[in-house]
Amino acid sequence: MSPLKTSFPKDKMKIVLLENISQSAVDSFKKAGYTQIEQHTGALSGEQLDTVLKEAKVVCVRSKTQLTEEVITKAKKLVAIGCFCIGTNQVDLEAANKAGVCVFNAPFSNTRSVAELVIASAIMLIRKIPDKNRAAHAGEWDKDSTNAHEIRGKRLGVVGYGHIGSQVSILAEAMGLRVFYYDVENKLPLGNAEEISDLKSLIEHCDIITLHVPGTKQTQNLFDKQVLNWFQKGQLLVNMSRGDVVDISALKEALEEKRISGAAVDVFPEEPKNKDEKFSSPLQNISNVILTPHIGGSTEEAQWNIGLDVSSKLIKYIENGASLGSKSIPELSLPKIEDTHRILHIHKNVSGVLSEINSKISKLDVNILGQYLSTNLEVGYVVLDISKSDSLDTLKEFKRIDHTIKVRILY
Numbered sequence: 100m101s102p103l104k105t106s107f108p109k110d111k112m113k114i115v116l117l118e119n120i121s122q123s124a125v126d127s128f129k130k131a132g133y134t135q136i137e138q139h140t141g142a143l144s145g146e147q148l149d150t151v152l153k154e155a156k157v158v159c160v161r162s163k164t165q166l167t168e169e170v171i172t173k174a175k176k177l178v179a180i181g182c183f184c185i186g187t188n189q190v191d192l193e194a195a196n197k198a199g200v201c202v203f204n205a206p207f208s209n210t211r212s213v214a215e216l217v218i219a220s221a222i223m224l225i226r227k228i229p230d231k232n233r234a235a236h237a238g239e240w241d242k243d244s245t246n247a248h249e250i251r252g253k254r255l256g257v258v259g260y261g262h263i264g265s266q267v268s269i270l271a272e273a274m275g276l277r278v279f280y281y282d283v284e285n286k287l288p289l290g291n292a293e294e295i296s297d298l299k300s301l302i303e304h305c306d307i308i309t310l311h312v313p314g315t316k317q318t319q320n321l322f323d324k325q326v327l328n329w330f331q332k333g334q335l336l337v338n339m340s341r342g343d344v345v346d347i348s349a350l351k352e353a354l355e356e357k358r359i360s361g362a363a364v365d366v367f368p369e370e371p372k373n374k375d376e377k378f379s380s381p382l383q384n385i386s387n388v389i390l391t392p393h394i395g396g397s398t399e400e401a402q403w404n405i406g407l408d409v410s411s412k413l414i415k416y417i418e419n420g421a422s423l424g425s426k427s428i429p430e431l432s433l434p435k436i437e438d439t440h441r442i443l444h445i446h447k448n449v450s451g452v453l454s455e456i457n458s459k460i461s462k463l464d465v466n467i468l469g470q471y472l473s474t475n476l477e478v479g480y481v482v483l484d485i486s487k488s489d490s491l492d493t494l495k496e497f498k499r500i501d502h503t504i505k506v507r508i509l510y
């Protein structure tokens with residue numbers, strides 16, 4: 100009889116953490132028995148990234164590391180990617196799906212941190228603090244109240260009323276702002292917020308505009324020259340979403356022309372990969388502009404919670420196969436493995452694969468105790484719980500099935 104095939108041993112599973120991911124994630128992996136943990140403080144790219152990922156089963160990134168189709172294709176052993184942040188635009192999700200690599204993110208752990216910074220930035224801008232702060236550091240005493248206002252009673256326009264936008268809305272109302280929002284989806288207004296159905300009207304209607312859309316093809320340059328030309332009343336702009344959502348040179352022009360009287364920008368089309376790289380932006384040294392180094396979600400609270408959230412999803416996927424929350428392969432919520440073998444089969448979503456899997460199973464001396472299937476356009480994910488049997492020499496068998504992308508066996 101052939102020996103039992105089991106899942107890959109934990110102590111041989113290389114987990115790579117880039118971009119200074121929280122210790123809480125490292126602790127979780129270690130507690131779960133993973134010992135091959137490699138940590139890097141910054142983002143990597145090119146050959147360095149390829150080399151680090153060669154043997155990796157799991158890679159953990161934040162917003163900076165670009166996991167392109169080329170990188171994913173080269174990382175042949177990769178089973179899962181953890182985005183320890185909200186955005187997943189740095190990962191080619193389609194390529195990950197096709198490669199059978201499960202991608203998780205942390206959809207809400209840093210939302211409060213961003214929302215707080217948005218409110219803080221709005222107050223700083225409306226009081227002209229960037230200039231007054233600069234002047235005070237230079238020994239000047241600028242106590243003038245001209246054009247400095249309270250935010251109470253002002254109109255806040257939220258573009259993208261998702262997890263962050265809606266939290267900003269709640270905090271803003273508590274500060275006495277009136278909130279309006281524009282979203283491409285139909286969203287439940289929280290508190291007294293009111294929906295405005297087109298972007299132009301929202302911009303024309305509000306004093307402060309804050310952006311909370313994801314980085315997608317559709318949102319790229321959403322605030323282009325034409326949209327920035329709609330700002331006419333010395334309004335304020337906050338961008339904590341993604342750098343390429345706003346045309347930076349058009350924003351610079353609008354700020355210099357004082358059509359936009361202040362901006363807080365946390366995200367940039369080009370951002371340094373680590374501390375040692377120099378940061379430069381056309382927005383540097385413009386009056387009433389706050390520039391922050393992509394720190395909307397950078398609080399100890401947020402990072403700690405993200406570390407726990409994403410590491411637990413990755414561990415569950417490795418050890419149980421559950422892909423709930425996946426941004427790439429189909430989602431499956433699975434019961435615990437109790438005295439069974441679990442076969443995880445990711446394949447191209449073409450006809451005939453399932454019947455071949457079932458035909459393989461029928462030739463084994465086992466009972467099927469559970470069968471789960473989820474598909475998307477490109478990929479099918481089938482999970483089979485079967486009774487334990489010494490004759491289980493299935494890994495090779497299942498790998499031979501046409502259109503197979505990845506197979507794992509858990510026990």
Ligand SMILES: NC(=O)C1=CN([C@@H]2O[C@H](COP(=O)(O)OP(=O)(O)OC[C@H]3O[C@@H](n4cnc5c(N)ncnc54)[C@H](O)[C@@H]3O)[C@@H](O)[C@H]2O)C=CC1
Pocket residue numbers: 185186187206207209210213258259260261262263264281282283284286311312313314317318321339340341365366393394395396397
């Ligand atoms: N600066 C930072 O450190 C951080 C930045 N972010 C960025 O904020 C983004 C938003 O985060 P969440 O609110 O959690 O995402 P979410 O997915 O909960 O909400 C995004 C909202 O934008 C809407 N939307 C999409 N396209 C749109 C368009 N063209 N016009 C108007 N609305 C549109 C969606 O329907 C959704 O309601 C993230 O994708 C990420 O890029 C997130 C966390 C930290």
Ligand SMILES: O=C(O)C(=O)COP(=O)(O)O
Pocket residue numbers: 161162163183184185186187209393394395396397
């Ligand atoms: O959560 C997000 O999408 C962010 O932009 C935060 O990115 P970071 O983890 O700070 O690189």
